[in-house]
Amino acid sequence: MATVTASAPRTLPAALKNRAVAKLALLALAAVVLVPPAVARWASGSWPEALTVDLTQPLTAASDWIIDNRDSHPLFLYFFGHLSNAVVLSVRAVYLALLAIGWAGVTALGAFVAWRVAGVRLALGTAAAFLACGLLDMWLPTMQTLALMAVAVLASVVVGALLGLAAGLSDRMDRALRPVLDTMQVLPAFAYLLPVVLVFGIGVPAAVLATVVYAAPPMARLTALGLRGADKEVLEAVESLGATARQRLLTARIPLARKELLLGLNQTIMMALSMAVIASVIGAGGLGDRVYQALASVDVGAALAAGIPIVLLAVVLDRVTAAAGDGTGERPRAGWPYVLAGAVGLAVAARLLGRADWPEAWTVNIAEPVNRAVDWMTAHLYSGVPVVGGTADWAGRFTTWVLDPLRDGLQWLPWWSVLLVVAALAWLIGTWRTALTAVLAMAAIGVLGVWEPSLDTLSQVIAAVAVTLVLGFATGIAAARSERFERALRPVLDVCQTMPQFVYLIPVVALFGVGRAPAVAAAVVYALPAVVRITARGLRQVDPAALESARSLGATGGQQLRQVQLPLARAALLLAVNQGVVLVLAVVIIGGLVGGGALGYDVVFGLAQGDLATGLVAGAAIVCLGLMLDRVTQPTDRRAKKGA
Amino acid sequence: MRTRTSVMAAVTLLALTTGCGAADMTRQASPFANAQGAKTVTLSVQSWVGAQANVAVAQYLLEHELGYRVDTVQIDEVPAWDALSQGRVDALLEDWGHPEEEQRYVEDKKTIVGAGDLGVTGHIGWYVPTYFAEQHPDVTDWKNLNKYADRFRTPESGGKGQLMDGSPSYVTNDKALVKNLDLDYQVVFAGSEAAQITQIKQFAKEKKPFLTYWYSPQWLFKKVPMTEVKLPEYKEGCDADPEKVACAYPHTPLQKYLNADFAKDGGAAARLLKKFQWTTEDQNEVSLMIAEQKLTPEEAAKKWVDSHESTWKTWLS
Numbered sequence: 001m002a003t004v005t006a007s008a009p010r011t012l013p014a015a016l017k018n019r020a021v022a023k024l025a026l027l028a029l030a031a032v033v034l035v036p037p038a039v040a041r042w043a044s045g046s047w048p049e050a051l052t053v054d055l056t057q058p059l060t061a062a063s064d065w066i067i068d069n070r071d072s073h074p075l076f077l078y079f080f081g082h083l084s085n086a087v088v089l090s091v092r093a094v095y096l097a098l099l100a101i102g103w104a105g106v107t108a109l110g111a112f113v114a115w116r117v118a119g120v121r122l123a124l125g126t127a128a129a130f131l132a133c134g135l136l137d138m139w140l141p142t143m144q145t146l147a148l149m150a151v152a153v154l155a156s157v158v159v160g161a162l163l164g165l166a167a168g169l170s171d172r173m174d175r176a177l178r179p180v181l182d183t184m185q186v187l188p189a190f191a192y193l194l195p196v197v198l199v200f201g202i203g204v205p206a207a208v209l210a211t212v213v214y215a216a217p218p219m220a221r222l223t224a225l226g227l228r229g230a231d232k233e234v235l236e237a238v239e240s241l242g243a244t245a246r247q248r249l250l251t252a253r254i255p256l257a258r259k260e261l262l263l264g265l266n267q268t269i270m271m272a273l274s275m276a277v278i279a280s281v282i283g284a285g286g287l288g289d290r291v292y293q294a295l296a297s298v299d300v301g302a303a304l305a306a307g308i309p310i311v312l313l314a315v316v317l318d319r320v321t322a323a324a325g326d327g328t329g330e331r332p333r334a335g336w337p338y339v340l341a342g343a344v345g346l347a348v349a350a351r352l353l354g355r356a357d358w359p360e361a362w363t364v365n366i367a368e369p370v371n372r373a374v375d376w377m378t379a380h381l382y383s384g385v386p387v388v389g390g391t392a393d394w395a396g397r398f399t400t401w402v403l404d405p406l407r408d409g410l411q412w413l414p415w416w417s418v419l420l421v422v423a424a425l426a427w428l429i430g431t432w433r434t435a436l437t438a439v440l441a442m443a444a445i446g447v448l449g450v451w452e453p454s455l456d457t458l459s460q461v462i463a464a465v466a467v468t469l470v471l472g473f474a475t476g477i478a479a480a481r482s483e484r485f486e487r488a489l490r491p492v493l494d495v496c497q498t499m500p501q502f503v504y505l506i507p508v509v510a511l512f513g514v515g516r517a518p519a520v521a522a523a524v525v526y527a528l529p530a531v532v533r534i535t536a537r538g539l540r541q542v543d544p545a546a547l548e549s550a551r552s553l554g555a556t557g558g559q560q561l562r563q564v565q566l567p568l569a570r571a572a573l574l575l576a577v578n579q580g581v582v583l584v585l586a587v588v589i590i591g592g593l594v595g596g597g598a599l600g601y602d603v604v605f606g607l608a609q610g611d612l613a614t615g616l617v618a619g620a621a622i623v624c625l626g627l628m629l630d631r632v633t634q635p636t637d638r639r640a641k642k643g644a
Numbered sequence: 645m646r647t648r649t650s651v652m653a654a655v656t657l658l659a660l661t662t663g664c665g666a667a668d669m670t671r672q673a674s675p676f677a678n679a680q681g682a683k684t685v686t687l688s689v690q691s692w693v694g695a696q697a698n699v700a701v702a703q704y705l706l707e708h709e710l711g712y713r714v715d716t717v718q719i720d721e722v723p724a725w726d727a728l729s730q731g732r733v734d735a736l737l738e739d740w741g742h743p744e745e746e747q748r749y750v751e752d753k754k755t756i757v758g759a760g761d762l763g764v765t766g767h768i769g770w771y772v773p774t775y776f777a778e779q780h781p782d783v784t785d786w787k788n789l790n791k792y793a794d795r796f797r798t799p800e801s802g803g804k805g806q807l808m809d810g811s812p813s814y815v816t817n818d819k820a821l822v823k824n825l826d827l828d829y830q831v832v833f834a835g836s837e838a839a840q841i842t843q844i845k846q847f848a849k850e851k852k853p854f855l856t857y858w859y860s861p862q863w864l865f866k867k868v869p870m871t872e873v874k875l876p877e878y879k880e881g882c883d884a885d886p887e888k889v890a891c892a893y894p895h896t897p898l899q900k901y902l903n904a905d906f907a908k909d910g911g912a913a914a915r916l917l918k919k920f921q922w923t924t925e926d927q928n929e930v931s932l933m934i935a936e937q938k939l940t941p942e943e944a945a946k947k948w949v950d951s952h953e954s955t956w957k958t959w960l961s
Contacts, residue, residue: 067726067748092675144676202719202727204675283717283727285676293718296691297935298838371938382846392846399799506838514808514834514843515800592812593835595800601812601833608720608813 023427027420035416047415047446054449056613063612066198084205087151091204095147103134103358105347106143112339114316118323126320129312136366138287138309139358145276145286145313148204149269152211156268160216164223164264168257169249174224184217186626188586189278191619194606197282207276207284215271222264226257262325269321270498273314277500278590281607291502300374300506301367307503308366314498378510395517398463403516407459411452418455419443425632429574438631441624450621456598457588457625460516464523464584469577472528476535476576477561486536493529501526501590509594519591519600527583531576538572539565578633585626599625676715685906685913686715688724688733691811692837694861697930698737698762700941702920704949705956710912720813725901729755734906735917739899740766740815750901757907759900763921768815768859768893770807771870776853785874786825793828795853801830808856809833810840817889818857821875824890829855841935844868861924863931919959926952 041050070076098106107130115123133142163181167174193210200206230253238252254261280288290306383390410418422442427435445454479486501522508518508525542565550564566573592600599618606615676684685706689699703714717733725745727733749756772783782788793805800806807829809818818831834840840856841864847854848868858870875892882891900917907914926948933944949956 070730071753088675095676147675197723201730201732202717202723203732280718283719283723283732285715285717289716289718293689293696293716295836295838296689296718297693297696298841299935299938301938302940367938378846379849383850396799404799404802505836506842509839509842510846513798513846514832514839515798517799518839591835594839595832595834597833597835601835604835605812608722608811610722610726 020428024424027424027427031416031420035420038416039414046411047449047451051447052449053447055617059613059616063198063610070199070201080199083209084200087205087208090151091147091208094150095144098143098147101343101347102350103130103139104350105343107131108346109340109343110316112343114320116336116339118320122316122319122323126316129309129316132312133309134358135362135364136305136308137360137363138290138306141285141287141290141306142309142313145288145310148208148211148284148286149272149276149313152208152215152272152275153265153269155208156212156215156272157219157265159212160219160264160268161223161261163216163220165227167220167224168227168253177220177224181217181220182630183623183627184213186582186630187214187623188589188626189214189275190281190586190589190600190603191622193278193282194603194612194615194619197607198610198612202283204284206282207279210279210282211272211275214275215268218267218271219264222260222267223257226260226264227253229260230256259325262321266318266321266325269317270314273310273317274498274500277310277502280502288500291500295502295506298506299367299371300503301370303503303506304370305366307500310500311495311498315494374507374510378507381511391511392513395512395515395521398520399515399517402463403459403520406463407456410455410459415446415451422628422632426628426634430631430634434631434634438628441627441631444624445621445628448617448621448624450599450602450617453598453602453618454621454625457585457600457622460520460523460588460591460596460598461581461585461625461629464520464527464588465577465580467520468524468527468531468580468584471524472531472576472580473535473573475528476532477539479532479536480539480565489532493532496525497529501587505590505594514595516591516596518594519588519596522591522594523584523587526587527580530579530583534572534576534579535569538569538576541572542568574633578630581629581633582626585622585629589622683711683913684713684715685735685910685917686717686733688727688736689716689718690721690724690738691718691813693863693931693935694764694927695738696934696941697927697944698920700934700945701922701930701948701956702735702737702917704942704945705916705959706913708949709960710916712913720811722813725749725756728901728903729753731903731905734903734910734913735759736901737917737920738762738764739901741896741899755904756901757904759902759907759918761921762898762900764861764898764924764927766859766861766896766898768857770818770855770873770875771858772853772855772873773848773851774869774871775851777871783873784871786827786876789855789873790826790828792853796829796855798832800832804828804830805855807831808840808843808854810857811836814857814859815893816857817883817886817893820887820889824888825876861928861931863928863935866928866932867936916959919961921959922955926955 101109107127110130111123111127114126130142133139163177167177189210192213193206196206196210196213200209234256235248235252238248243251276284276286277288277291280286280292283289287306287310291303291310294300294302294306381391383392413421419439419442423435423439426438445451475489479489504522504525505518508521512518512521546564546568547560550560555563588596589600589603592598592602592604599622602614602618603622605611606613606618687699687702689696699716703716706712706714717727719727719733721736721739721742722745724733724736725742728736729749750758770786777784780792783792789805796805796807797803798806805828807818807822807827809816809831810833812833812835814837821827822829822831834843844854844856844864845868855873856870858864864870876890878892878894883889883894900920902910902914902917907918910917930944930948933939933947934941937944939947
């Protein structure tokens with residue numbers, strides 16, 4: 001395979017070029033036919049007024065209807081009400097159970113389970129993580145978050161597995177579900193909090209349901225993948241034994257898909273955890289709420305104290321479920337009964353000693369030193385640094401020289417030319433279907449009447465993606481070349497990826513001032529790890545034989561990189577671009593909280609004022625923007641997972 | 645068969661636990677409330693520090709004097725009204741005036757009841773730092789603002805002067821004001837109070853001029869002295885049409901609101917929250933401890949409670 005592609009480069013670009021030219025020619029033809037009448041009819045640079053639909057009236061009416069009927073309409077009394085109650089009751093049950101077994105029991109149980117599925121090292125790590133949560137004085141919020149997570153993950157897994165089962169067993173379902181799952185994965189979670197809140201009100205039920213929307217797709221996707229990938233011969237063998245369809249599914253296909261199912265669980269947990277913080281905006285409580293409250297009093301130290309447990313939980317859960325999926329952990333002989341008995345024993349012992357609650361004396365205050373460090377940093381870096389200038393000057397220059405021209409340029413472009421560019425990009429990289437989706441998504445933004453703010457957001461995304469890619473590719477290449485560098489980088493990437501974005505919103509303001517620049521900076525920090533990882537992995541997977549032959553021909557390191565590694569890792573690099581774009585968009589939106597303006601501000605405004613007309617329209621525009629960006633950068637064969 | 649029985653059992657259990665018939669969306673406490681047999685009160689905290697100070701002191705007294713467990717949830721005012729009506733939170737201690745919500749929930753639906761004045765009067769306005777106002781005394785009249793527009797320019801304000809606004813949850817007429825008063829300014833939304841405070845502090849550190857939407861009572865005045873810019877005088881009803889506003893903001897006596905059921909059945913906790921009333925100075929004292937000295941809200945509340953016994957003793961009677 002590798003040798004074929006290695007010799008292909010000479011012929012491939014030529015073929016590609018011909019196809020690309022043909023596509024562009026067709027597009028140009030379409031433009032010549034369609035643009036003049038459109039311009040003649042709606043002469044306007046920006047999206048024409050005549051082609052917009054104002055949704056303010058119906059959306060306000062809908063929102064009023066929901067609030068007025070929430071206590072009396074059967075839809076709420078017999079459906080949403082029960083759903084909401086069920087969520088509250090189950091979260092409460094888990095929370096009470098966690099409190100009942102106390103900190104010793106929870107820590108022991110976590111450690112024993114980790115030991116059983118993943119070995120001694122992870123067991124120790126798990127215990128240490130739980131104890132750290134207690135030491136940081138975050139025990140109760142951690143338990144609240146765990147209770148919420150347990151229910152949300154369970155619901156996501158059930159929903160995801162059912163969808164995946166349907167898609168795995170029926171081709172038609174698979175085709176129907178694929179675009180739905182695609183869309184769910186591209187949506188930035190911030191955009192759809194408002195409608196959930198309107199129906200369920202502030203609080204845990206809304207948070208759990210929003211999390212399910214966000215976290216179910218990877219489970220569904222991987223379940224379907226696992227079921228489809230089951231070994232044909234094994235299935236035939238089972239069939240020949242006379243098993244019914246259901247027996248075949250339960251005894252052969254599902255066990256064979258175990259690895260994918262566990263990977264799905266892993267992805268679902270990670271995404272649910274990242275949602276736990278965003279959901280704090282709608283009153284989910286727990287650790288996320290502590291981060292959010294600390295943000296309000298501009299207390300980075302306190303935000304970090306609540307952010308660290310989230311990072312620890314994420315790393316532990318990720319490693320343990322990943323080890324379970326690989327089946328790599330050295331398995332101890334002791335069975336589950338012993339595990340449970342051990343945990344119960346410890347819990348009872350702690351209870352008898354009167355230590356069920358985390359002892360208040362055992363806490364460490366990290367907020368103060370952290371705040372001092374942050375203050376020092378901002379005091380010395382903000383401005384007046386000799387030669388290079390302070391961070392505020394950089395931010396100012398970045399805004400004036402990059403963001404402003406980009407935004408003004410995009411807003412100056414006639415609307416039809418934006419559509420044409422989108423169509424051309426999407427078609428060149430994908431099929432006519434992807435091009436059509438992208439153009440329709442972009443047109444929908446115009447129809448919704450938020451063309452200008454959307455292009456503003458788009459300009460921020462483009463600038464942030466450019467910075468992310470430059471830094472990400474450079475770091476990724478370095479990581480692919482040096483094993484030691486990659487090992488040193490790994491914990492840093494873990495932290496960047498799992499640390500809630502809210503924690504670094506304040507430091508970026510302190511460094512870059514209020515405006516679009518800090519939003520871009522936050523987005524870069526968040527999206528960089530994924531780009532670095534995918535780039536490094538892609539470069540490492542380049543066939544060693546191809547590299548060896550290049551080396552034997554006397555290619556220098558730089559030549560090897562440019563002429564062999566990068567072209568062969570093209571698919572991985574494209575995937576990195578795609579992931580970068582999707583992740584950047586998610587954070588640029590949250591940048592509405594630090595002066596990013598545009599669509600992000602509208603969503604925050606909608607949430608804060610309960611204004612469905614502003615919030616939902618902006619949310620829909622973000623979704624369309626996400627779809628468009630995803631399609632424009634989507635490599636044809638895609639195995640992407642959000643947050644990969 | 646076994647699966648069917650367990651499904652049936654699950655459905656029955658769900659029906660039993662959720663109550664077979666209608667599910668009432670107006671009565672839904674937080675799942676974390678009343679855990680371990682303790683009586684819980686859930687308070688909503690708004691994103692500004694003054695609101696945190698109210699909640700911190702109320703929480704401290706509820707916990708240490710009355711033996712309640714207190715949960716706090718951070719939400720903005722408008723969603724807090726909604727949460728209050730549904731019983732997700734029990735009290736909102738500082739409301740800056742939301743006539744529409746008041747009509748809907750207090751008058752029409754009767755799910756929320758007023759709980760009187762907080763004792764603090766709020767006022768929104770435009771402010772410049774005092775160090776700048778002292779050098780240029782005429783900047784404190786809106787008529788002279790255009791003269792200084794270029795001094796307030798930033799990269800974000802696109803060639804005009806920058807008027808920095810805060811969180812989208814705050815009451816603001818600033819876009820209309822800038823337009824109707826013909827000012828050469830661009831409203832830049834900081835997006836959150838935290839971002840706005842951080843930026844103000846950075847400006848103040850360098851003694852740079854700035855113009856910002858701000859409000860009192862606020863602890864930041866103690867750190868960064870600011871002088872209000874005079875806008876055309878406020879008259880009753882001059883802000884009725886949001887498009888045509890051309891006058892200053894009113895002075896608002898801040899209000900407390902309780903969930904109606906909680907007000908009736910909340911016992912000692914509800915009585916305390918109804919009587920809770922303190923002064924602007926009290927609130928600022930606690931706010932400053934939280935925001936500037938970085939005490940936890942609990943430590944700040946304890947300090948205040950220890951030194952103001954006469955004030956809060958009357959709330960408990």
